[in-house]
Amino acid sequence: MGDEALSGGDTGSPGVEEVLGLIRAGGGRVTSTRRVLLEVLLGSREHRSAEQLAELVQARLPEVHLSTIYRNLEELQRMGVLVHTHFGHGPATYQPAVGAHAHFVCEVCSATVEVPPDLVARLAEGAMEHAGFVVDPGHFAIGGRCARCAGDRHRA
Amino acid sequence: MGDEALSGGDTGSPGVEEVLGLIRAGGGRVTSTRRVLLEVLLGSREHRSAEQLAELVQARLPEVHLSTIYRNLEELQRMGVLVHTHFGHGPATYQPAVGAHAHFVCEVCSATVEVPPDLVARLAEGAMEHAGFVVDPGHFAIGGRCARCAGDRHRA
DNA sequence: GTGCTTGCAAACGTTTTGCAGACTC
DNA sequence: GAGTCTGCAAAACGTTTGCAAGCAC
Numbered sequence: 001m002g003d004e005a006l007s008g009g010d011t012g013s014p015g016v017e018e019v020l021g022l023i024r025a026g027g028g029r030v031t032s033t034r035r036v037l038l039e040v041l042l043g044s045r046e047h048r049s050a051e052q053l054a055e056l057v058q059a060r061l062p063e064v065h066l067s068t069i070y071r072n073l074e075e076l077q078r079m080g081v082l083v084h085t086h087f088g089h090g091p092a093t094y095q096p097a098v099g100a101h102a103h104f105v106c107e108v109c110s111a112t113v114e115v116p117p118d119l120v121a122r123l124a125e126g127a128m129e130h131a132g133f134v135v136d137p138g139h140f141a142i143g144g145r146c147a148r149c150a151g152d153r154h155r156a
Numbered sequence: 157m158g159d160e161a162l163s164g165g166d167t168g169s170p171g172v173e174e175v176l177g178l179i180r181a182g183g184g185r186v187t188s189t190r191r192v193l194l195e196v197l198l199g200s201r202e203h204r205s206a207e208q209l210a211e212l213v214q215a216r217l218p219e220v221h222l223s224t225i226y227r228n229l230e231e232l233q234r235m236g237v238l239v240h241t242h243f244g245h246g247p248a249t250y251q252p253a254v255g256a257h258a259h260f261v262c263e264v265c266s267a268t269v270e271v272p273p274d275l276v277a278r279l280a281e282g283a284m285e286h287a288g289f290v291v292d293p294g295h296f297a298i299g300g301r302c303a304r305c306a307g308d309r310h311r312a
Numbered sequence: 313g314t315g316c317t318t319g320c321a322a323a324c325g326t327t328t329t330g331c332a333g334a335c336t337c
Numbered sequence: 338g339a340g341t342c343t344g345c346a347a348a349a350c351g352t353t354t355g356c357a358a359g360c361a362c
Contacts, residue, residue, distance in 0.1 A: 029316055029361045044208040050351080065319050070316095070352065086297070088242055091351060104289045113289055123298075126275040132303030133260045133269055139244075142279075143295040147288030185336045185341055205329080224325065228342095247326060300349050 014098065016042055019081055028075075036060050037072055047085060047093035047103075047112075070127045085114070102137050106146035113146065170254070174239055181250045184231075189213065190275035193228055203241060203259075218265055243268075243297045253276050264305035271298065 016038040020030045023144045041048075049058075054069045073094055076082040084092045086104050092138040102115040144150075172194040173272045176186045196212045197204075204212075229250055232238045239256050240248045244263065259272040280291040300306075 018352075019259070024362090027316080031317065033318080062270055063319075066351095067320080067353075068318055074353095086214065086242060086244055092248075098302075104283060104287065104291070106289075107292065107295070109302065113287045116286050119279060119286065123275060123279050123280070126272070126278070127260060127300070130272050130275065131260065131269045133262075133300055134297060134302075134306040135260070135261065135300040139263070139299040142291055142298075144283070144291040146290075150288065150290040180337090183341080187336075187342065189343080207325095222326095222358075223328075223345080224343060231330095 014042070014081065019076075019079070026079075033057065033064050033068055034062060034072060036064075037047065037069065037078075040095065041076075041082065042043040042096055043098060049091040051071065051091065053094065076116060083139055085139055085141055088143055098130050102135070103141045104146070105141045105143055106149050107143050108145055108149035109145045111148075112141070164208070170198070170237065171242060175232075175235070176236060189224055190228060191214050192220075194232075195227065196251055197232075197238065197250065201251065201255055203251040205247040205249050207247065231301075237297055240298055241295055244299055248298065249295065256295075259297045260302070261299055262302035262305050263299050264301055267302045267304075 004127065007057070016035065020035060020036055024030055026096075033090070036057050037053065040053060050066065050069050050073060053073070054066045057064050057069065073082060075085070076126075077084065080097055083096050083097045083099075083100050084094045085103065086092050087103070088107065089111075095104050101117070104113040104115055107113065120137045124137065127133040127135045169258075172191060175194055179190065180186055185270075191208065192213050196209060206222065206229060208226050209229070210220065210222045213220050213225065220240045229240070230236060233240065236253055238250050239253045241256075241259065242248050242262050243259070243266075260269040260271055260275050261308060263267070278292070283291045284287040294311070
């Protein structure tokens, strides 16, 4: 597919129609599955699993199959519209590439907290200095315990 | 047999016999599978997948089954002897809890680089200040591109 | 009409689980 | 002997793939 910039001149996430236009420009077809998936996906900044996305799409298009969701997610990632993150166990989660953040994820209660950008920046800077490593801020989750669960020691 | 002399392990990694003693003290049985698994596991600081560990154990005890490895790894984690890490795709990897580090993992070539302790410390400090979040330094891998792969941009 | 996309089913790799027999204590 | 641990088989889980029919262009 093309490697053109996504933005149509605005500052936020690309719109559904923009992405569909890119797909068409690259020789792809615009299907209702793709339109609905993009609406669901770009409509929020939440990260969602493939299965959750399938359910949301199926609310409007009951025939859509999970494997179709996976295939479209893969292509949207190739296009740079989405990124996915692995939260320890459980399924990968997908979110729009624009505005993707790193996350802390609680290993006890699974709560997630966005990592503040300056912390990520400091880590990325250190990684570069130490090892020439370019950190991908949208693609990792950092495990630990959230404030609540860290407070409860052993509740035996 | 083991060629290491690990004793009174309060500063270094616990020795095989120490852990076996703990198992026995908890009502567990000392089996040859457990002894060999511990020797393989504590004998290096490398992180290895369950399947790799199974192969290493099977070199000495060919009958050992993968599911037995998983069950023992799970128990050793409950005991705090081991931790596991998820490296994006692929299987989880296991390493001794003592001396566990965070890792950068290259998303292109899969190379791993240890994250320097002071960087982890700074991140952990920031996480605590920002959200009261207690980072678990042994349980996450940070994606990105290593120096070599970051140099090659798009080789289109 | 061309050929990209889809639904379905089946395979995949990793991890977990149920069970009867083997073993440690 | 009692209770833990093991091998085996099979399932569970998230994800990928092969194929023929369906749809956008």
